[in-house]
Amino acid sequence: MEVPPDDVEKPVTEHLIELRSRLLRIIIFFFLCFVVIFSFFGRKILYTIMNLVPENANIASLTPMETLYAWFYISVVISLALSMPYIFYQLFLFAKPGLYPHEKKFILRLIPISFILGVAGALLSLKFITPAIIKILASYTEKNVILFLSIRSYVKFYVSTIFIVSLIFQLPIILSMLVKHKIVSIDFLKKYRLIAYSIFFVVFNFISPDPSITTPIILTGLVIAIYEISLFILRYL
Secondary structure, eight states: OOOOTTTTOOOOOHHHHHHHHHHHHHHHHHHHHHHHIIIIHHHHHHHHHTTTTTTTTTEEEETTHHHHHHHHHHHHHHHHHHHHHOOOOHHHHHHHGGGGGHHHHHHHHHHHHHHHHHHHHHIIIIIIIIHHHHHHHHHOTTTSEEEEEEEEHHHHHHHHHHHHHHHHTTHHHHHHHHHHHTTSSSHHHEEEEHHHHHHHHHHHHHHHHSSSSHHHHHHHHHHHHHHHHHHHHHHTT
């Protein structure tokens, strides 16, 4: 069996030391992103999200720490999102010696594409998907009832939904890797797509901050659209 050209036998301890070094770099990078976001952009992003509240709703801070919590939560999630390409790159460098040349080229091409898809998903969710979900949920409120949204719950729901949508936009990357490495075939993905959609719907019901089925239905619809587009593109790659 052909062995990757850079694959050299090393003691387990050496691999663990290198893994620790990679993880330490990831933690430092994430911390630097957090400091920058929290110090310079967190509050601006918080106010931007607050300005997108539905017309029939009001934002309320139920405790003195809620605004700070929302600011902190936004900074953590955005820092994690910005760190993802660097995390993937460090994991790639760790696994690089065991990869074949064509696998290295394939993964290196996917890293920037993954970042672009994640940003596209976040922007789409920020401007259209999440506001639409909140507007639908707010419409359930009776006309004679004043709707107050806790800033903590509102921001957590908003940012969590954006993060979930960004992950959904990684679906083309995941499917292309599965097909490229012959783990599954395009026919297999096509045959069992309904089962995949059902699994996604169940998962969204568990992880969605929305207790109703509104958010899971919208997110599953997004998954179906991206899944079908991915299958169409994979047929011609």
